[in-house]
Amino acid sequence: MKFQVRHITEYQYSAPVSLCYNLAHLLPRNTSQQNCQLQKLAITPTPSYQQIRSDYFGNQTLYFSIEELHNSLTIDVISDVEVTPLFLDQSLDSSITCGQLRQQLQQTTLPEQRLVKEYLFDSPHIQCSEQLSAYTDDCFIDQQPLLAAVQDFTAKIFHEFTFDPNTTDVATPLEQVLHQRSGVCQDFAHLAIACLRSVGLPARYMSGYLETLPPPGEEKLVGADASHAWFAVYMGEKLGWVEFDPTNNVMPCEQHIVTAWGRDYADVAPLQGLIFDGGDEQHLRVSVDVKRLS
């Protein structure tokens, strides 16, 4: 399946900004399932300095700085992404159990598995807690097959939480999300990751896009899509990292486009920046389109 993703970010400032430095995760990365081609990258005003690099997690980062006075900043990115559907061996019985994975990680001598441990620990937005591990009930007891367990857990979040963009923001703590049982995709991904790490299972944060389809009979609206977030769990040498989307209760197959992954949102924020001057107010507008090409 081939998609074209257009992601426009626009900031308006109440007074001119004299200088800004920005780090963006807006360029989808190549993975075993997807192949990306950057079609357009337009930043206005034109940066005086711009670099595309690969970061610690292998994500594509875009660094730029603008040194002229400006009242607004626009970043327009168009990428073509070809996604190969994932055919996961669905014979769940053959998957590793939760207990086996925990033991494997403890005793591993495999170089790559030692690095996987990075996703077991707390990260800027995610702190493990007894409360979070309690929420997993008995989903992840030792004898449970891991794949089925995570599927069940994904479904649990999907059914027990309401999607509501007005109840949280980037800084809302997980305890509150858990308490109010509502949030957005980012909260659900963080919650799932935190719960998994709280019971000793490595999980990472996936950031990207999702193709959405209009209600039957209606035209798809331009700019109606948005960034999306989900998570992946490490399932041993054979399966590697397997992805789950708790917001939609699916395992991403070919409608999810990955931009970047990391320990949590902080590692892969679409745009982080620092400005000099610019007054007291900033207005941010984001528009995303995921268009199917073939």
Add this chain to the structure above:
Amino acid sequence: MPAKSDLTDEKASSAFTLSVYDAPTHAYDEALDETRLPRHPWQFLLQQLQTLGDVGVQDCKRQAQRILREDGAVYDLSHEVKTSRVWALDIVPNIIAASEWQQIEQGLQQRARLLDGILQDIYGEQNLIKQGLIPADILFTNPAFLRQCHNMPIVGQHALLLHAVDMVRDVSGQYHIIADRTQIPSGSGYALENRTVMSRVMPETYQQSQVRRLAPFFQTLKQTLAALTLPWTNTPRIVILSPGVFNSNYFEQTYLTNYLGFPLVQGGDLTVRNGKVWMKSLNGLVRVDVIIRHIDDVYCDQAELRPDSMLGVAGLLEAARAGNVVLANPLGCGILEAPALLKYLPRVSEFLLDEPLLLPSVPTWWCGEPDDLAYVIANIEKLIIKPTSRQQGPSIYGHTLTDAGKADAIEMLQAQPHLYVAQSYIPGSVIPVWHSDGLQAKPSLLRTFSAATLNGYQVLPGGLSRVGAATEEMIVSNLSKSNSKDTWVLAEKPESPITLLSEGKNLPLPVQENVPSRVVENLFWLGRYAERIEMNARFLRTLLKKLYDIDPLSNTSCTLLLDVIARQTTGQNPFNDQLQQSTYLCKQALINLIATDQQGSIKADLQAILGCSEQAKETLSSDTRIIINGLRDQLHQLDQFQADNQVFSPEEVLDNLVTSLLALSGLYHESMLRGLDWTFQELGRRTERALKTAALIQLAFTRVLAEENAQQQVLESVLLSAEALISFRRRYRNHSQIDYGLDLLMMDAINPRSLFYQLRQIQQCLLELPRSHASPESELITQCLALLEGVNLIELVAVETTSQQREKLNLLLTQLMDWLGQFTKLINDKYFDHTSAPHPLSQSNYTTN
């Protein structure tokens, strides 16, 4: 022949009669052996101390304190410029024999190579984790591991350029490293200052002891940094990045600046443009190639690290990542300070260097390993428990715990074992310190310094020895909280003296390119405040004198003059009619203008001038620092008077102030190079004097006093305060009209306190400034001069009948002050930097499902 070699052991011991402390029970004694006689390297020193006796040693101590104070060797400015404390230096150095040092040196060189290897691996291939040599937890749970610093380019052989360690000796005499310092390996500047002081207060002992010199280390450091191969320059500009005057080690930073000859900058003095680092100088932006930083990793860049940092340079990390600047040390090296690493260094050394670790670390257990956890719980009272990262809380000393405390600690360890390490408690060897007529034993800690060379590492032959206050315990890791000692590493053969000062290879850069504009701005304000305080002090002094004069002030002149001084200082006039009835109360009100905390008082201006001098500390000569110290003392004294509610003589305070400020201006006229830093200070002084003189004349002479006597008193007081009364009397003899007075105060081209003279001097200064030809600011000064030159004094002092005021004079001075105000604003905008603090972009939330 050095006196030392004449002494045989036998002679030395028979001559040794100093009263000494008891043998320490659980610690190695640096100076004395089991028989309580000096160890060989200490014999000469102890004998010298004995010869000096208590009086001699006390004298050395006093001398040392004086030098330290004059050098500005203080720490902990802690937001109060006036309360800084003088660096504590004990007069008995720590002595290390040549053979012993050789082993330490090799161990430290190896350790620096090892940490350099670890740093490169952690931020590169991570083989140490992949091969299981360092448990993944230790790296991945530590907030000092900055993933942003992955794969940074390395210029030259080493990523790690500077390295300091804290070492202690155990009871057997073996050294153990207890901590590595890599983010800010501070202390070498204090070591250097200690040496400078010791070589001055005990010159003979020092010279005859054949002590290894410190200068070659710094010379090699300079050469190494200058030789870094940067594609864009052959002569890298190197700066020292300081967190600012309130940092407890600010003195060290200014000291190293002067010793190494690199400019001292603060975060705001630098800016990243085009992915490169630049210093804001008077000539605009100049490129910076190497930064020796004294700021912790996470505070260095608001764009990618902590956005709330007040100290950093936004964009610095990317500039380093792009290879456009070299940082000593590189960002992210804070991970090397993780105590848990100590446990694994022996096997990492075998892996990375194929060598056994030469210098042991203090025995360390990482509680993430079940066996270690069990050991720690069983032996908790013998251990120090530390969080794996410095940010995560204080250390716990097992032997200080109660049973309940022990249980709590164990519970804490069991809950998150991987976040804790435990270390053996090694109290440290004892070193003698001088204590009235004898020696006392104090536990000690040694900090050493290493720096990269082109093909390895060199170690400073010496270091910073610190001794604990208590006899029993040594819990010192903060530089500033202990007594320090010079460290004498003995040489096998005499070394030829060199200092960095004699080195003439690199020509110094012109000042305007080598000093950040912040420093120049502070010199400008230093000049302004010096002038402001001096003029106010003079006027106050004059008034105090007049209050008790044989020819007392008339009521009207007194009212007017008190009003003038109030407006020239705090701006609020406390002198109501009732007050003026009492000379005593008037005097108290004048004293209040000196000592109140209100803006504009003498005290407030003194605080301001001290603040400016701190910001420009590295540019001040040692004599200037003596005067500044004097001003600090006077401020302190004022506080003391107030706190104790003491009656003090304001005349004496003001006399001292005026004398100090005259000395200051004399120094800067006679001893300061006429560079741009001088010009800006001069500009500050002249502008301030012009502004204040104009204000004084306006306040004193606009109003016409009916009684001739009163008018005369005002004129004389003003002239007296401007040091012009004698000239006035000599020049005009019997005439005492206002116009003659104004001629002297305003128009006179040869009176260095006249308005005209100030404007001429300002004009001269402007010729020296870059980009000032035909500029609006020089235009303004030309206008001011033209205005004065066109004045007819008789007309100027004419009294308007309706208002009974000298309106023309009033108008002229208002105009002058307005133009001068505009002038300072233009200078400010053009030459000084006014970047406000940055703030982060707001983040979007997700809204998809």
